[in-house]
Amino acid sequence: MKRTFKKYLSHARCYFNETTAYKIQLLASLLWYPIMLGLFAMLWNIVYTLRGDNLIGGLTLTETLIYFGLVRALIYIRIGKTKTSRVIIRGRLDYELIRPTYYFIKSCLREFVKSLVQFAAALFFFFIISLIFGWKVQTNIFSLILFLISIMLMFLLSYVFAEIMSILTFWFKSDNPFTWLFGGILRFCGGELVPLSMLPLWFATINNYLPFKYMIATPIYIYLNKYPILESLQQVGLQFIWIIILFLILSIIWNKGLKRYDSQGG
Amino acid sequence: MDKRVISVKNLKKKFKVPIKTKSNFIHKIIEIFYKKYETKEILHGINFEVNRGEFIGYLGPNGAGKSTTIKIMTGILIPDSGKIDILGFNPSKQRYKYTFNIGAVFGHKSLLWYDIPVIESFKLYKDVYELNEKEFNERLNFFIDKLKLDKYLHIPVRKLSLGERMRCEIAASLLHNPKIVFLDEPTIGLDVVAKEEIRNFLRTINKKEKTTIILTTHDMGDIEELCKRVILIDEGKIVYDGDLDKLKAKYVKSKEIKFEFTKLKKKQEFDKLIKQFEIIEKTGNYYKLKIDLTKFDVPKIVKQIMDSCEVIDLNITEPKLEAVMREIYKHQDKIRKQT
Numbered sequence: 284m285k286r287t288f289k290k291y292l293s294h295a296r297c298y299f300n301e302t303t304a305y306k307i308q309l310l311a312s313l314l315w316y317p318i319m320l321g322l323f324a325m326l327w328n329i330v331y332t333l334r335g336d337n338l339i340g341g342l343t344l345t346e347t348l349i350y351f352g353l354v355r356a357l358i359y360i361r362i363g364k365t366k367t368s369r370v371i372i373r374g375r376l377d378y379e380l381i382r383p384t385y386y387f388i389k390s391c392l393r394e395f396v397k398s399l400v401q402f403a404a405a406l407f408f409f410f411i412i413s414l415i416f417g418w419k420v421q422t423n424i425f426s427l428i429l430f431l432i433s434i435m436l437m438f439l440l441s442y443v444f445a446e447i448m449s450i451l452t453f454w455f456k457s458d459n460p461f462t463w464l465f466g467g468i469l470r471f472c473g474g475e476l477v478p479l480s481m482l483p484l485w486f487a488t489i490n491n492y493l494p495f496k497y498m499i500a501t502p503i504y505i506y507l508n509k510y511p512i513l514e515s516l517q518q519v520g521l522q523f524i525w526i527i528i529l530f531l532i533l534s535i536i537w538n539k540g541l542k543r544y545d546s547q548g549g
Numbered sequence: 550m551d552k553r554v555i556s557v558k559n560l561k562k563k564f565k566v567p568i569k570t571k572s573n574f575i576h577k578i579i580e581i582f583y584k585k586y587e588t589k590e591i592l593h594g595i596n597f598e599v600n601r602g603e604f605i606g607y608l609g610p611n612g613a614g615k616s617t618t619i620k621i622m623t624g625i626l627i628p629d630s631g632k633i634d635i636l637g638f639n640p641s642k643q644r645y646k647y648t649f650n651i652g653a654v655f656g657h658k659s660l661l662w663y664d665i666p667v668i669e670s671f672k673l674y675k676d677v678y679e680l681n682e683k684e685f686n687e688r689l690n691f692f693i694d695k696l697k698l699d700k701y702l703h704i705p706v707r708k709l710s711l712g713e714r715m716r717c718e719i720a721a722s723l724l725h726n727p728k729i730v731f732l733d734e735p736t737i738g739l740d741v742v743a744k745e746e747i748r749n750f751l752r753t754i755n756k757k758e759k760t761t762i763i764l765t766t767h768d769m770g771d772i773e774e775l776c777k778r779v780i781l782i783d784e785g786k787i788v789y790d791g792d793l794d795k796l797k798a799k800y801v802k803s804k805e806i807k808f809e810f811t812k813l814k815k816k817q818e819f820d821k822l823i824k825q826f827e828i829i830e831k832t833g834n835y836y837k838l839k840i841d842l843t844k845f846d847v848p849k850i851v852k853q854i855m856d857s858c859e860v861i862d863l864n865i866t867e868p869k870l871e872a873v874m875r876e877i878y879k880h881q882d883k884i885r886k887q888t
Contacts, residue, residue: 286679293676297662297669304664304705378660380625382677383648541641542627545564546620 294389298396309400316355316405320412323351340481346507349418350478353503356405357434358475360398361499362441363466365390367449368458374546387533391442398438422508429515433502436522441498443529444469450533453540474500480509494529497522554729554761555599555622560631562592562617591617593785594631601728602759604751606766606776606793610878614785615765619731622763623653636728649678652727654718656734661706667717668702671724678725685724692720695750712743719747723754729761730754736768748774769870783881797867800876802842805866806850809835810858819857822850 303309331337331344342350367390370376379386412418448461455461470476472495479487479500490496501518504510510518568585570576591614599605609615620626621633624640624647633640638647654660661670675685693699696716701709709717715735723730732751736744752775754760764776772779772793779796781789789796811834813819823836825845830837840847847865854860 286676290676290679293673297665297673300665300669301662374658377620377623377625377655377658378653380644381623381648381651381653383645383679384677385645544626546616546625 290384291388291392294384295392295396298393299400302397302400312401313404313408316408317412319355320352320408323355324348327351340478341509342478342480342507345418346420347478348416349413349420349507350503352409352412352418353506354475354499356402356409357437357499357502359402359405360395360434360438360441361469361473362394362398362438362445363469364458364462365394365442365445365449367446368452371450371452371544372456376544377546387446387537390446391439394442394445395438420507422506425512426505426508426515429519430502430506433505433519433522436519436526437498437502440494440522440526440529441469443526443533444494444498447529447533447536450536450540453536453543469495469498472496473498474503480504494525497525552601553598554601554636555597555763556632556634557595557597557618557622558632560592560595560618560621560633561590561629562614562621562626563588563590563629565589591785592621592628595782595785595787597780597787597790599761599763601761602755603778604755604762604764604776606764606772606779607782608765608772608779608874609782613782615782616733618782619653619733619763619765623651623731624648649725650728651731652722652725652729653731654715654722654733654735656715656732656737659706659714659718660721661714661717663706666703666705667698667709670706670717670721671702674721674724680725688724688726692723695753696720696746712739715739715743715747719750723760726758727760729763732762732764732766734766734768735764736766736771744768744770751775769874773870781877783878784885788877788881793870796877797870797873800873800880801867802876803868804840804842804847805829805837805868806840806847806854806863807835807837807866808854808860808863810860813858815857818853822853822857 327344327347331339331347337343339347370379376386379389444465445462448465449458451461452458472490472493474496479490479496482490497518501522505515505518565586566589568587570580570585595614595618607615607618617626621628622635622640624644627641635647636650638650640647661667662673671685671689680688693702696719698716698720701713701717706714706717719735735751736747739747748771751762751764755762755775762775764771766772776793778791779789779793780787781796789799823838826841827839828836829839840850851863851865854863
């Protein structure tokens with residue numbers, strides 16, 4: 284067990300070194316966060332002023348800004364595309380298959396480490412900006428713990444979903460058509476573009492049966508304390524159930540895909 | 550020495566390949582929505598066995614099925630049918646445990662991490678293969694000594710030359726002291742010095758550690774230097790499995806005699822003798838002749854040369870394996886056309 288843990292920890296170290304190898308690239312992506320947040324703040328200020336309402340979709344202007352502040356941070360760990368497609372196309376899966384490691388653990392770890400630095404930095408910016416502008420929400424320790432758990436589950440769920448799209452490369456030679464299509468749907472249905480509570484009820488009803496909102500909006504609404512405690516627990520439970528369902532689908536597709544794998548090159 | 554480590558029986562593999570259509574614009578548009586495929590059988594029932602400590606050359610022209618066989622043996626590809634037993638494992642079904650026992654190098658792909666120093670990749674593989682500090686340091690020192698790695702250990706892989714990278718690749722794939730090593734074009738694109746160093750290293754681990762090595766390459770120099778046994782594959786079928794020397798004996802149709810003399814003893818006899826052969830090179834008293842083995846007996850000719858002039862140097866050479874392989878491929882092509 285200890286040796287197995289060490290094996291993946293060692294991978295995490297290499298992924299970290301790899302991510303930080305190009306420091307300018309990393310710095311540029313970090314600076315993007317406050318710029319984006321500034322633009323969103325300007326836009327929603329105009330919307331609230333024009334509407335003349337204090338509440339839109341049950342959210343005050345401050346809550347909307349917190350919502351988008353968190354969205355911009357969380358999208359760093361909301362995985363939209365994994366490296367697996369390229370690994371398959373370029374035949375690099377060969378080396379993955381001849382090592383005593385489990386591919387999905389490594390792949391998940393790679394995506395996590397890759398996004399962790401940017402996510403942590405964005406979250407840091409978010410709390411600094413919250414302090415400067417006095418953005419406060421009525422929350423409690425229980426909601427905060429659930430918020431952190433929900434973020435982890437959100438990451439896992441989006442990873443499994445993106446990995447399913449990636450391994451379709453075994454059949455379609457690329458995951459681009461799926462990441463484009465589902466990326467758009469995910470952005471809208473997940474609540475990245477507009478807070479879900481601002482959308483019509485019929486849409487919310489359908490959306491409840493899809494996995495997308497659990498990949499971004501759920502942890503934010505938990506943080507904003509918009510769910511009663513029981514509903515928050517239920518939302519986290521649903522995230523977990525979706526991970527299990529999608530992971531089973533991923534395993535089935537992976538095993539079928541490996542039979543089709545032709546290992547390009549050589 | 551004779552313990553069987555690999556047993557491959559009736560191995561078959563098919564791939565779906567797109568059918569080539571006309572390359573005009575309309576066909577390209579149609580292909581976006583509908584592409585025709587055909588099933589191509591890459592391996593037609595391969596059979597062979599390998600004993601512990603053997604160094605085998607697995608040869609064949611492009612597209613013969615060499616890499617496919619290697620990839621099935623490493624567990625990367627799953628065969629359509631047939632039985633494969635390597636060290637008691639079924640490679641694709643017992644992948645996790647099996648991979649502790651094998652190492653592989655694919656010359657055109659890298660197992661090292663591109664952006665980080667070589668030593669970091671080695672440390673990663675130390676943990677991947679669950680080696681302790683002592684085992685790791687011993688192996689690392691062995692590689693540093695044999696492959697002269699000390700200069701490259703702290704340099705990111707992207708900054709290494711191909712030869713330097715390949716030495717590191719081989720070290721990384723053998724770090725865990727695997728029982729069987731699969732090498733797919735390990736010396737591709739390397740200069741003479743790098744090739745020689747890698748060949749020496751492979752020879753050492755094969756002899757000292759009794760590591761079984763399966764080598765696939767188009768470089769016949771590698772085969773001649775390293776392999777005693779060769780398996781020849783063509784169009785997914787094994788066409789030869791045996792000693793390299795016997796293969797040469799079977800297909801070598803000519804030899805070369807090079808000699809130099811100081812003066813002629815019997816000029817008429819010498820001229821008559823020389824006329825019978827193809828002269829490849831002649832400089833003063835130096836001759837290089839091609840002897841057709843189907844018509845002439847080499848020892849007899851050597852005696853006639855010695856009798857007719859005062860020889861100061863004489864050498865008999867066989868054609869390079871590359872020429873032998875060319876003959877074999879031509880022969881296979883001929884059979885294909887006939888059938």
